[in-house]
Amino acid sequence: MLLFRGKIDEAFKEISIAVDLDPISQGILKDKGIFHYYMKQYDEAIKTALTTLELDPGFVPVHRLLSLVYTGKGMYEDAIRENKRWGQLTGNTVKTDVALAHILASAGQKDKARKLIEDTGIENMLSSNDYRGVAIVYAALEEKETTLEWLEKSYQKHEESLCSIGIDPKFDFIRSEPQFKALIKKIGLYN
Numbered sequence: 001m002l003l004f005r006g007k008i009d010e011a012f013k014e015i016s017i018a019v020d021l022d023p024i025s026q027g028i029l030k031d032k033g034i035f036h037y038y039m040k041q042y043d044e045a046i047k048t049a050l051t052t053l054e055l056d057p058g059f060v061p062v063h064r065l066l067s068l069v070y071t072g073k074g075m076y077e078d079a080i081r082e083n084k085r086w087g088q089l090t091g092n093t094v095k096t097d098v099a100l101a102h103i104l105a106s107a108g109q110k111d112k113a114r115k116l117i118e119d120t121g122i123e124n125m126l127s128s129n130d131y132r133g134v135a136i137v138y139a140a141l142e143e144k145e146t147t148l149e150w151l152e153k154s155y156q157k158h159e160e161s162l163c164s165i166g167i168d169p170k171f172d173f174i175r176s177e178p179q180f181k182a183l184i185k186k187i188g189l190y191n
Helices: 008-021 026-038 042-055 061-073 076-090 093-106 110-118 130-140 144-156 160-164 169-174 178-187
Strands: none
Touching: 008 026, 026 042, 026 061, 042 061, 061 076, 061 093, 076 093, 093 110, 093 130, 110 130, 130 144, 130 160, 130 169, 144 160, 144 169, 144 178
8 A cells, every 4th residue: 555655665665574574475476566567667577477477377466467567568469478368367358358458559559459448348347446447448548538537437436456546657648637636636545
């Protein structure tokens, strides 16, 4: 929560202590990788993710982390591969299709991304944390109003993943928008 509230130094200190106390915990290592991802320290995030996979090749969440990091680095084929692996391991095609739409939009394949979100009827299949995921797709498509609409839907659904929007680099392009700032305040991320 320190990270999501913008207390970066404190958050890094705490996650580092956690890793020191339990250096083989896949969950803690993955969380440290997420920290690096949010700070755009992509190479460190990859290193942490790969260390996690060495400890447990079957640890599913790390494939999602790698998908995000590779997308951030512009390594879209690798991102798609990791997203596909994440989908195979979770069996959740809705979440992985939403994530794939984000990768495609980030890669400049905007028509494919839009088609995947809009033409498949995916909106009728959404569940927990998927609304923020759709907002991420529209953020990659650089559609401010639609991104903000989906973030508001996420807020209405009380999605816990909404806590990361204050630091998530995928929302950098709308960070200065009054509606985005109001949402951050409404969520209570910053005092």
